[in-house]
Amino acid sequence: MAKSWEEINARIARGEAVVVTAEEFAEIAKADGVKAAARKVDVVTTGTFGPMCSSGVFLNFGHSDPPIKMGTITLNDVPASGGLAAVDTYLGVTEPSLTKGIEYGGAHVIEDLLSGKAVRLKATGPGTDCYPRTEIDTWVTLEELNQAYFFNPRNAYQNYAVAVNSSDRAVYTYLGPLLPRLGNATFCSAGALSPLLNDPTYRTIGVGTRCFVAGAPGYVAWEGTQHNPNQTRDEHDVPVAPSGTIAVIADLKAASPEFFSAATFTGYGVSSFVGIGVPIPVLDEEIAETLALTDADIQATIIDYGVATRSRPSFGRVTYAQLRSGEITIEGRKVPTGPISSLPKARRIATVLKEWVGERRWTLAPPLQPLPQPGSQAFKPLEIRNEEAV
Amino acid sequence: MARRRLDLTFPPRQATKAIAYHLVKDYDLVPNFLRAQIQPGQQGRMLVEVSGKKESIDAAITFLGHEGITVAEAASDLNLDEDRCVACGLCTAVCKPGALSLATGDYALVFDKDKCVYCEACVVACPRRAVTLTF
Structure with missing residues (x-):
């Protein structure tokens, strides 16, 4: 039993496609078997809503009179890049405010823009013959910007580490506060609902794939930064540690503050929760096997963040079902767990995407170019060296 | 007692x-x-x-x-701003007395005031700054 992209798209176009979320698909597969589920269902939707630091927006402000070539740029006191053309900028979510530090950053500016609030734009420029103005201080709204779009270099990490801390003091990380002496464990994945965990070898998700980005229809633009297809994989080819990633693009004006939320991690910095969802066509039984996996089948690796080195020691693996139970056992000790990725929001995203495909008849397309496949590229560290050692 | x-x-x-x-x-x-x-x-x-x-x-x-x-x-000293909360669950990871937990099934955030010792660990942990203590 195999279905082609064209057959699935024809069913979507006729409004006959059977579209379910990854959680619903697992239930159907459990009740009727994977074969029957693969026959019955055309598209499975996924979703995730976790902090994704490598996110940000490109903005074009339009030209003032007289015009300015913006060099130093701030939005609500948060610096944005001046390294593009005169009135273009890139604002990254982790950039802290010059006045409020990490309590307000790039992510908060983006959330304010999405909420319809006016944002104060200040910029200085060198003053040139074609751009004589040297300073500007004004207010902008999302609606008035010429272009405003997300370009998130790394979203939707395929699996992530479970963080613990074996040291004697609390550590404050991007995975939240980790209590001393294995006082808690935090984890950050939508597990069985997570986009790339449902397509572990990137058969259907690649460059050009339509996806949900913060409430807006968007696309996978490229492999994400730190995309590492060569991580250890289980018997289903599902990675057991952080591996694949995607870069995504989408119109900020079509996004929603319901699916983009600024975040501040005490002792670490600014980030943003970004909602990502990808529809996956049920092409054959092979892909149906991984779509039917549940949190009990997917494992993550426990990493000791109490050790401040690049290669941190591991305490073995646990399943997402164990993590979701609120408690795991590490070296005979019971350790309470807590997530950082919102499961209620992930479910909501998968449900919205189901409507987009089923009711708005959002057809799918095979990748224009596949993401780097397992075995295809190495994930390299950064060595500290002098010029002679290169 | x-x-x-x-x-x-x-x-x-x-x-x-x-x-x-x-x-x-x-x-x-x-x-x-x-x-x-x-x-x-x-x-x-x-x-x-x-x-x-x-x-x-x-x-x-x-x-x-x-x-x-x-x-x-003692009244509602710990306040959760529902509009800001995204139900990520990080507060439950730092709540030693177990006053904050996620419901089985829908994973909604549940606060059991009787167990809260007002340690403020959740206030510090919440990435949305959605938890405040009035006292």
């Missing part, structure tokens, strides 16, 4: 009174001080959980009233 959480407001002149001694010695109560803001010469506030006989607690409350201390049942 009964257990109650009391919110005590001290007038400025009373702020140095050794309340704990009287609760233990005169009323045979076990006080557990959860939060306190006491400055000489200023109005003070104390959040105390007392365990003991029900009638002893009632008598102790009467005594505290006679001492000029305003006694109220």
